[in-house]
Amino acid sequence: MSLSSRHLLGLKDVPKEDIQLILDTATTFREVLERPIKKVPTLQGKTIVNLFYESSTRTRISFELAEKRLSADSINFAVSGSSVSKGETLKDTVKNIEAMKVDMIVVRHACAGVPLMLTKISNSNVINAGDGIHEHPTQALLDMYSIREKLGKLEGLKVCIVGDVAHSRVALSNIYGLKTMGAKVSVCGPSTMIPKFLDELGVNVIHNIDEAIQENDVLNVLRIQLERKAREYFPSIREYSQYFGIDRERLEKNGKDILILHPGPINRGVELSSEIADGSSQIILQQVTNGVAVRMAVLYLLGTLN
Amino acid sequence: MKIVLKNVNLLNPEQKLNEKNVSVLIEDGKFKKIGKLSDAETKDAKVYELSGKYLVPGLFDMHVHLREPGREDEETVVTGCNAAASGGFTGIACMPNTDPAIDSAEVVTLILKQSAKHLVDVYPVGAATIGRKGEVLSPMAELKDAGVVGFSDDGVAIKTASILKRSLEYAKMFDIPIIEHCEDESLAGGAMNESINSTLLGLPPIPSVAEDLIVMRDILMAEYTDSKVHIAHISSKKSVEMVREAKKKGIKVTAEVAPHHFTLTDDAVKTYDPNVKMNPPLRTKADVEEIIKALKDSTIDCIASDHAPHSLEEKEMEFEYAPNGIIGLETQVGLAFTELYHKKVLTLDQMIEKLSINPRKILNLKVPQIKEGESADVAILDPDVIWTVDKTKFKSKSLNTPFDKRLLTGKSVGVINNCKMFIDGKFTEI
Numbered sequence: 001m002s003l004s005s006r007h008l009l010g011l012k013d014v015p016k017e018d019i020q021l022i023l024d025t026a027t028t029f030r031e032v033l034e035r036p037i038k039k040v041p042t043l044q045g046k047t048i049v050n051l052f053y054e055s056s057t058r059t060r061i062s063f064e065l066a067e068k069r070l071s072a073d074s075i076n077f078a079v080s081g082s083s084v085s086k087g088e089t090l091k092d093t094v095k096n097i098e099a100m101k102v103d104m105i106v107v108r109h110a111c112a113g114v115p116l117m118l119t120k121i122s123n124s125n126v127i128n129a130g131d132g133i134h135e136h137p138t139q140a141l142l143d144m145y146s147i148r149e150k151l152g153k154l155e156g157l158k159v160c161i162v163g164d165v166a167h168s169r170v171a172l173s174n175i176y177g178l179k180t181m182g183a184k185v186s187v188c189g190p191s192t193m194i195p196k197f198l199d200e201l202g203v204n205v206i207h208n209i210d211e212a213i214q215e216n217d218v219l220n221v222l223r224i225q226l227e228r229k230a231r232e233y234f235p236s237i238r239e240y241s242q243y244f245g246i247d248r249e250r251l252e253k254n255g256k257d258i259l260i261l262h263p264g265p266i267n268r269g270v271e272l273s274s275e276i277a278d279g280s281s282q283i284i285l286q287q288v289t290n291g292v293a294v295r296m297a298v299l300y301l302l303g304t305l306n
Numbered sequence: 307m308k309i310v311l312k313n314v315n316l317l318n319p320e321q322k323l324n325e326k327n328v329s330v331l332i333e334d335g336k337f338k339k340i341g342k343l344s345d346a347e348t349k350d351a352k353v354y355e356l357s358g359k360y361l362v363p364g365l366f367d368m369h370v371h372l373r374e375p376g377r378e379d380e381e382t383v384v385t386g387c388n389a390a391a392s393g394g395f396t397g398i399a400c401m402p403n404t405d406p407a408i409d410s411a412e413v414v415t416l417i418l419k420q421s422a423k424h425l426v427d428v429y430p431v432g433a434a435t436i437g438r439k440g441e442v443l444s445p446m447a448e449l450k451d452a453g454v455v456g457f458s459d460d461g462v463a464i465k466t467a468s469i470l471k472r473s474l475e476y477a478k479m480f481d482i483p484i485i486e487h488c489e490d491e492s493l494a495g496g497a498m499n500e501s502i503n504s505t506l507l508g509l510p511p512i513p514s515v516a517e518d519l520i521v522m523r524d525i526l527m528a529e530y531t532d533s534k535v536h537i538a539h540i541s542s543k544k545s546v547e548m549v550r551e552a553k554k555k556g557i558k559v560t561a562e563v564a565p566h567h568f569t570l571t572d573d574a575v576k577t578y579d580p581n582v583k584m585n586p587p588l589r590t591k592a593d594v595e596e597i598i599k600a601l602k603d604s605t606i607d608c609i610a611s612d613h614a615p616h617s618l619e620e621k622e623m624e625f626e627y628a629p630n631g632i633i634g635l636e637t638q639v640g641l642a643f644t645e646l647y648h649k650k651v652l653t654l655d656q657m658i659e660k661l662s663i664n665p666r667k668i669l670n671l672k673v674p675q676i677k678e679g680e681s682a683d684v685a686i687l688d689p690d691v692i693w694t695v696d697k698t699k700f701k702s703k704s705l706n707t708p709f710d711k712r713l714l715t716g717k718s719v720g721v722i723n724n725c726k727m728f729i730d731g732k733f734t735e736i
Contacts, residue, residue, distance in 0.1 A: 012506070090624060109624065112509050113507065113625045116578055117578060117625075132508050132626065133509075133510070134507060134509075172505075172506075196505075196511075196513075
């Protein structure tokens, strides 16, 4: 079994079999991560560049760890201290990196479409680690892995993505992936944070968090990006947490225990109360561990193609 | 010098001229004789066999960005004029978003000096306000005397309603239109049209209502001041509908459309190719359909390229970082014939009105006549020739087009103006 594409740019056109294969492969690697020696020689001799044009801690560390666990040689290219500040174009940077004979590029960029652009100027396998407000496929894969691990399946589940859907790259990848796997997807958030034409994707849009809790099996709660423009899209943090935040009281009121995911980092007291964050932390931290396994699976499957 | 255009069809709706298979003798840049030519008359003349081709008044593009002064690496007055001649145009209006802006007589004089000996006539559009900042009116009277034919803060709409009102009132003294790039500033700044595609592509959206709001404001202000406003590169359905209604009421509003806005939809952005990034952005199928309808019913007066040259390195950037705009002078006629004439949206007469006559009328310029004794200012068009766009053959200094390798039907064979001829890729004195 192998993947049908040599890149992972997003989940939009990834077939069910490929997602299944990645999740199943991740299960194997998840087991490796529990061993005393957490390393396999699978990608020995492969060189992977982590090309991060946007600051990221957990995604970059997760990829780096996944690469090391697979015995690949990895290089980190971060914005600061690189030639970006000298005004080098993306194309030149990528051409230069490629001249050093790399095999795979993991790219994070503030602009949508950059991973696709890389496939046109480079011969390496390209993995999207987040492009603008477009896609973040490995995050969605690890979310799906975590849901499947906890609830045993994806098909037929009702999953609601909560929060700033319009400025989230996690939301779109989750929508594509979950729908492909047969889940029913809805979104819940302030109407200013829901893209105008989202319903055309076959996604139910609601604005009432209680309804979201009552009608779903899983909530995937997005981080409100307080440091970005998102702050202009709702009146105040206080109002947001009152109307869209999730705390114990709200869950009890709806008489429901529900699986809650969060891609992190959590704004405690905004989208999730500390109590909930810690209460469900088993799964939220499991997501982080699963992230390494899922990324190992993606790197392995792409790195051993052909 | 004498040239003979043999067996050509003459077409100028402005003169109600429509004659087939005529021969034309041009001597020293003037029409010497139109009709049957004797051997003596054609002696020593360079003869062009043009059967099946049309001789029409030279085409006019009223929305061209020459990058001189400021970005001569992207386009100069001369290279822009070369591109215009190659595309079938004998006249262009150049927009004021140069550096410095065309907000003083000195800049107008510079541009006119650079174009003085060219086949193509250049008519600068002056900035409506100093530096196009929307604060202080430009010296419109002085600019007019220097040679400008319109006023615009192009690139942006005139900033406030009060400055717009004053611009319209002041320009009215000269009967010169205010040309508006219609976009609400507070809704601007995105990378593509807001639609399902902007969501799918994760690109920051520009809603069409950003255009509609300013079109509405400008129409109201044109009505209130009884002055002329011209809507540049109209792209949204709602804006077109408002212009149609305004025209019915007799408000002095005119509109142009760029070829990419009747040829492409925002589906084209799926490639993330910065050569489909422009402002206004490519819109939806519904918008394109309304534009087609409006070309047919004359709500849209003319076709203009919004020729916007950008350097290769700028257009090779990330989509969101790349500047807006594409070049269009050398693909405009081909796209218009392919999309409008051959798809039976416009007749040949209407094509000439929209590509030559109407833009000149909007800018109060004389429409060239095909008549004995008149100076020859003409384009030779072949509506049926099938050709493939090859950007490496462009005369423009820039290459930023999404239409490279596209198969088109119809193009300009050559142009004649100012005692010069452009044909077979070369300029000659005649």
